[in-house]
Amino acid sequence: MRHTLPIAPQFYVTAPQPCPYLEGRMERKLFTALQGDMATKLNDALSKQGFRRSQNVLYRPSCAECSACMSARIDVSKFSPGRSQRRILKRAGHLARRATSPWATEEQYALFREYLDGRHATGGMADMDMFEFAAMVEETPIRSRLIEYNEGAALRAVCLTDILDDGLSMVYSFFEPTLERLSLGTYIILDHIAIAQELDLPYVYLGYWVPGSPKMDYKAKFKGLEVYRNGAWNPLGDPSAYDADVHPLSTDPIAEQVARINLPDGRS
Known part of the structure; x- marks a missing residue:
């Protein structure tokens, strides 16, 4: 008997775990699978609603x-x-x-390991091996590219980038951590802005900005930055006007969040 995937994507919530951005808090994610013939349209639609891709999953924070x-x-x-x-x-x-095509190489993994050891030795990816790295790069059901930056024969930086219908989404980037003078993290973003201009795409998606998290401060330095809040994109404005206060009514129940998600076929 042949089985087919459900027409509408199914949404789930992860169990709470320590937040990587704000000490002492717990994070929770709302997520759905990214697969099938509608993967590209689903990724385009949900990216506009604050979701991010990780391999074949789309997610966004949904903390209690x-x-x-x-x-x-x-x-x-x-x-x-x-x-x-x-x-x-x-x-x-x-x-x-x-x-290049999203295909992992040993040279990329060596740079990735150097980046993790130098910048995120205690992070969630610290123990990622070559096979897990290859899965992160290669398991993409949509149009993705690896953007490499070389200095002569030496690989200095890499960004896994999705091409959306309205922009470029920087899924994950890593670089030579000892070349601080080059500010490679910022340079990769600046170059993606240039690529978006070349392709006549209006946006470059950067992931999440978190007020109160020092590791996220650099994103607020880019003019034209917008944040997705209360169901709409708005200019960031003054970063100091935002706070990271915890309040039991700061987030809506999961069922209400899912009901407001707009799917590619126009349904909620």
């Missing part, structure tokens, strides 16, 4: 008493580099960009 995490994207038409960003473009402008 906290709504600090907000999906962030840059409106390319409103971006202009600041003085420090222009210096970064000049210092790292000699790097050669190369877009």
